Amino acid sequence: MSLKQASVLVIDDDTGVLTAVRLLLKTEVKEVVAEKNPENLRSILSRQNFDLIMLDMNFNSSINTGNEGLFWLNKIREFKSDAAVIMITAYGHIDLAVRSLKEGAADFVVKPWHNEVLINVLKEALAKRAKNKSPQIPSVTKDSIIGSELIGESAIMQDIFYKIEKIAPTDANILILGENGTGKDLIAKAIHQQSLRAAKPYVKVDVGALSENLFESELFGHKKGAFTDAREDRAGRFEAANTGTLFLDEIGNIALHQQAKLLSVLQNRQVTRLGSNQPVSVDIRLICATNVPLNELANENRFRRDLMYRINTVEITVPPLRKRGSDILLLAKYFGKVYSKKYMKPGPGFDAKATEKLLQYAFPGNVRELQYTMERAVIMADEPVLQAKDLIFSPIEQVPEINEPDELRLSSIEKNTILRVIEKNSGNITKAAKELGITRTALYRRLSKYDI
Known part of the structure; x- marks a missing residue:
């Protein structure tokens, strides 16, 4: 790509700098977008992709880290932008600019x-x-990657890639099911990237994290004065995603009355901002995700069946990492290379015992836990070839570490369930048996069986 074809975002709270850059690049690049407030970065990058970002090192902002440029440089990467970032710095801050190169900036320029x-x-x-x-x-083939970190050569993942290829060009609503940490958000992004709306906005909302008061305002927008803190008109996420894709994550965690409001919008393809009577038409492709099992979503006391049909034209179930076989090693190598580059260490290999340890572990935290494990291993390892002792799994997850045959795993699940219920009832066997739905005698037999 030549500079003439590039889109450039310039972020500096000095309007003189913004004007100068805009005038200079007007005839040199395809597009220049100027922004004074770096706190608008997320919304800007969610709407548009840039090839280059010029970022000031110092802002009079609410962040107050002393090196705001480095803070926003890291945020740009968190927002999944692959733009090359050029830092703008004064002569007295060259040391910070050099540090920014180590943290991922492409280069820096000194003012003036x-x-x-x-x-x-x-x-x-x-x-x-x-x-x-x-x-x-x-070790990662072209066919094994659809989007960043969405990697897999196992049959189960190849089937998912095939489904994505088939459904992405359509406007069908998609429901993605799977445990936490399996990569549901990456699959949603891959569907958008391969869709006919790829050049349009991609807006993600964790609806399960929205409070009662924010739900309607965030999704549908509000008018100035609609409530105490509504100081200006604001478009909601539906309007922000217009002509593009709206990804509603953790949809299984919203309340029934919120589901009713959401259903109305999806049926009518219109939103009405809080404080307004004027409906606004929206054209979105909807993708939803949840870690709630489908059989629980089918319970109308928890989730409206009419909404389920509306969001679930096609469903994709993402397998847990423990079901993906050698993909564990493929992902471990990928993350190893990513963090070796980040921390400027030689790319890690794996000795036989490290490989065996990875393949035997159940990974209750799924791909997210493997990523954490590899980052820690790369940082702490003394040698470029990782050993079993370098692989420390997350202490947050509380399930057996060893992958067992199905019949043994079911026994482990039963044993752990009994332990949790007994602990919950403070050791009261009668109450525990009642909660488990078995007799005291049956519970005692299981206690003996599992040597509890």
Whole structure:
């Protein structure tokens, strides 16, 4: 890509700098977007992709870290932007600018700059971005990756990739099911990226985390004065996603009356902002996800059946990592390379015992736990070849570590359930047996069986 084809975002609270850059680049690039407030980064990057971002090192903002540029540099990466970031700094802060290179910036320029120097920096950053854009992971094939970190060569994942390929070009509503940490959000993003709406907005909302007061305002928007803190008109997430994709995560956790409001919007394809009587038409492709099992969602005391049919034209069930076989090693190698590069350490290999330990562990935290495990291992390991002792699994997860045959795993589940219920009832066997739905005698037999 040439500079003439590039889109550039400039973030600086100095309007003089914004004006100067805009005038300079007006004839040099395809598009220049100027922004004074870095706290608007998330919404900007959710609406549009950029090839280059120029980011000031110092802002008079509410963050007050002393090095706001580094803070927002890391946020840009959290927002999943693959733009090359060029830091803007004063001469006295060159040490911070150099540090920014270690944290992922492509380059930096010092104010005041020569225009020719700035143009060359942008060209070089764009060329470096193009060179590094494809991940260099020898063991990961082209067909095993759909989106960032969505990796798998197992039959079960290849089936999911096939489904994505088939359903992405349609406008069918998708429900993604699976345990926490399995990558439901990556699958949603992959569907959007392969859809006919790929160039349009992709808006994600964790609806399960929205409070009672924020639910309607966040999703449907509000008018100025609609409630105490409504100081200006604001579009909701439905309007923000118009013509694009709206991803509602953790939809299984919203209350029944919220489900009714959501159903009305989906049926009518219109939203009405709080404080307004004027409906606004929206055109969105809807993707939802939840960790709640489908059989629980089928209970109308928990989830409206009419809403279920509305959001579930096609469903995709993401398997837990323990069901994906050798994908565990594929992902471990991927994360190993990612964190080796991040922490400037040699790419890790795995000795036989480390490999065995990875394959035997149940990974209750799924891909998210494996990612945590590999980051910690890369940081703490003394040698480039990881050993079993370097792999420390998350202490947060409380389930057996060893993958067992199905019949043994069922025994483990029964034993752990009994232990939890007895602990919950403070050791009262009568109450525990009643909660488990068995007799005291049957419970005693199981206590003997499992040596509890």
